[in-house]
Amino acid sequence: MSFRKAGEGDEITDAECIISRRIRSRGHSIYKITDGEGELEFESGSYFNIGQGLKVSGKVYNDRGFLKIDVGSLKKTDGIYPKILQKIENNVEIKDVPLLASGETMEKLKERIHGCARKLLTAKKTGRFCLLRFHNDADGISGALALTKIIDAYASQQNSATYSVFDAMRDINTLQGENHPLAIILDFGCGEDSREGLELLKASGAEVMVIDHHPNTGKAEEKTDVFLNPWAVNDSESASSYTAGYLAVEVARACGEFGAEPLAPVACAGDKSTIIEISEKDVEKALVIDYMATYAGFKNKLEFYKKALDNQDLYSSVLIQAKEALEKITEDVKAGMKKRLDGPVSVYTIDTERIKSREFPGKGKITTRCFELVGESPTVVLGFWNRGLSFRINDGAVQNGVRADRIIEILKKEMGDFVFGGGGHARAASMRVREGFVDSVLDKIIEIVKEGGEAAKPGGLASGTNF
Ligand SMILES: [Mn+2]
Incomplete structure (x- = not known):
C-alpha cells in the first residue's frame, strides 16, 4: 500500500x-x-x-x-534511494510559466530547466545533501542565491573557471559519507580543462548537475546527469548571453520561487548580457558583488553576499569603494593602452600589471575598462600580464570572424608548449601563458586577427576547429 x-x-x-x-x-x-x-x-x-x-x-x-x-x-x-527520488521527481509540481527572456534558445531549454527544478524540489523534500559550487562573480553568485532559495546547500565559492582535479578531490572529500549526494556546478565547468575534474566527481557516485553558459568544449554533458547550458541547443556565440545566473533564476521560477526574479538582471549585468532589461541599480548590485568576491577567499559564505545586498549601509559603502577603485584606474588605462593593429578589426593591448590597483579591479576588469574606452568599430582588446592574457572582443569583430575561443584553440595547437589552459566565450575569455612568452603570443594573436577574415572562411585558419 x-x-x-x-x-x-x-x-x-x-x-x-x-x-x-x-x-x-x-x-x-x-x-x-x-x-x-x-x-x-x-x-x-x-x-x-x-x-x-x-x-x-x-x-x-x-x-x-x-x-x-x-x-x-x-x-x-x-539501493532504494535513487528509485524513490525518481518517483518523487516524476510527481513534483512544476510551474510552467513564460520565461523572462524570449526567443528560440530559451524555449528549447525549457525541458532542461524543468529537469533541474524537479531535482531541486525533490532534494528539498528528501533532505538530500546538496553541494553547490558557484563561480566567484556576480553571475555565479546571483545564481547561487537563486538556487539556495529552493534548497539548503553546502555552498562553496569557485575562484577559477576551471573545475580542476584538485577541486574534484576536495568536493569528493566533502561528500564522503553522504548518501547519494547531488553536486551542482554553477557558471563554470564546461571547458576542456574541467573534463578530468568532472569525470572524478561523477565517478565518486554523486549525481552531477551543471548549469553553465560557457561554450561546451569539454563535452560536459557526458559527465553530468543534468545538463543545462544554452550551447546544447544553440551553437552560435549568442548562446553565451543566457547567463548561468539567469538560468538558475528560471530554475527557481519553475520551482515556484518567484522571489528569485530580481537576481536575473543582476546576473546579466555582471556578464554584460542584454537578454533582459537591466537597470542602473542592477549594474551597481553586480559591481558590489564583484567587489566583494574579489576580496574573499573560497570560504566566502553566500550569506555574506546576501547580507551586503540587504544591508543598506554596507551596500552603499562597498559601492562607493568599488566605483572609486574603477575610476582611479581610468586615467592609467587611457595612458597605458596601445593600438597595435589598425585595420578592419583593430587590436589594443593593455599591460594590466602596470596599472596601479589593489585586488580590485583585477586583471579582467582592467581589460574590460580598456574595452569600454575604445570606440564602436570592430575591436579586440588584449589585457596581458606576466603569465596570461584576457580577451574582450566586440560584436563588430566577432562578425568579422574574430572569436576568442577560436583564437585560443589555434594558439593551443600552434604554440602548445607555452600556452596552457584557457577558455571562455567568443567575446570574453582568458588564457594562461608560460612566463616570458606573453609577447610572442600577443604577436601571434595580432597576426591571427589580421587574417581574421580568412579565419571565418572554410579552409581558413579556423578550419578544423569545431565550435
Ligand atoms: Mn557567467
Missing part, C-alpha cells in the same frame, strides 16, 4: 522507503519516511542517516493528527 493512501489502522508490509527527515524528541527521534508518493512517521531510539533506505512493516496509527507507523519490522536496505 502506498503511503499516500495509508490511513489509520492500515497494515503496511515491507514498504520500500527512505528517511527524509529526523526530528529529535525526548530520548528518541521521530523519523519522516517517504515511499516517493506519500509520507509517514515513526519513532525510534536508533540512529538512521537521512536517505537511508528501509523496508518497513507495521500498523498505521494517528498521533495527534500525524500518521505514524507502529513498526513491526524494519530492515536497512541499500
Whole structure:
C-alpha cells in the first residue's frame, strides 16, 4: 500500500522507503519516511542517516493528527534511494510559466530547466545533501542565491573557471559519507580543462548537475546527469548571453520561487548580457558583488553576499569603494593602452600589471575598462600580464570572424608548449601563458586577427576547429 493512501489502522508490509527527515524528541527521534508518493512517521531510539533506505512493516496509527507507523519490522536496505527520488521527481509540481527572456534558445531549454527544478524540489523534500559550487562573480553568485532559495546547500565559492582535479578531490572529500549526494556546478565547468575534474566527481557516485553558459568544449554533458547550458541547443556565440545566473533564476521560477526574479538582471549585468532589461541599480548590485568576491577567499559564505545586498549601509559603502577603485584606474588605462593593429578589426593591448590597483579591479576588469574606452568599430582588446592574457572582443569583430575561443584553440595547437589552459566565450575569455612568452603570443594573436577574415572562411585558419 502506498503511503499516500495509508490511513489509520492500515497494515503496511515491507514498504520500500527512505528517511527524509529526523526530528529529535525526548530520548528518541521521530523519523519522516517517504515511499516517493506519500509520507509517514515513526519513532525510534536508533540512529538512521537521512536517505537511508528501509523496508518497513507495521500498523498505521494517528498521533495527534500525524500518521505514524507502529513498526513491526524494519530492515536497512541499500539501493532504494535513487528509485524513490525518481518517483518523487516524476510527481513534483512544476510551474510552467513564460520565461523572462524570449526567443528560440530559451524555449528549447525549457525541458532542461524543468529537469533541474524537479531535482531541486525533490532534494528539498528528501533532505538530500546538496553541494553547490558557484563561480566567484556576480553571475555565479546571483545564481547561487537563486538556487539556495529552493534548497539548503553546502555552498562553496569557485575562484577559477576551471573545475580542476584538485577541486574534484576536495568536493569528493566533502561528500564522503553522504548518501547519494547531488553536486551542482554553477557558471563554470564546461571547458576542456574541467573534463578530468568532472569525470572524478561523477565517478565518486554523486549525481552531477551543471548549469553553465560557457561554450561546451569539454563535452560536459557526458559527465553530468543534468545538463543545462544554452550551447546544447544553440551553437552560435549568442548562446553565451543566457547567463548561468539567469538560468538558475528560471530554475527557481519553475520551482515556484518567484522571489528569485530580481537576481536575473543582476546576473546579466555582471556578464554584460542584454537578454533582459537591466537597470542602473542592477549594474551597481553586480559591481558590489564583484567587489566583494574579489576580496574573499573560497570560504566566502553566500550569506555574506546576501547580507551586503540587504544591508543598506554596507551596500552603499562597498559601492562607493568599488566605483572609486574603477575610476582611479581610468586615467592609467587611457595612458597605458596601445593600438597595435589598425585595420578592419583593430587590436589594443593593455599591460594590466602596470596599472596601479589593489585586488580590485583585477586583471579582467582592467581589460574590460580598456574595452569600454575604445570606440564602436570592430575591436579586440588584449589585457596581458606576466603569465596570461584576457580577451574582450566586440560584436563588430566577432562578425568579422574574430572569436576568442577560436583564437585560443589555434594558439593551443600552434604554440602548445607555452600556452596552457584557457577558455571562455567568443567575446570574453582568458588564457594562461608560460612566463616570458606573453609577447610572442600577443604577436601571434595580432597576426591571427589580421587574417581574421580568412579565419571565418572554410579552409581558413579556423578550419578544423569545431565550435
Ligand atoms: Mn557567467
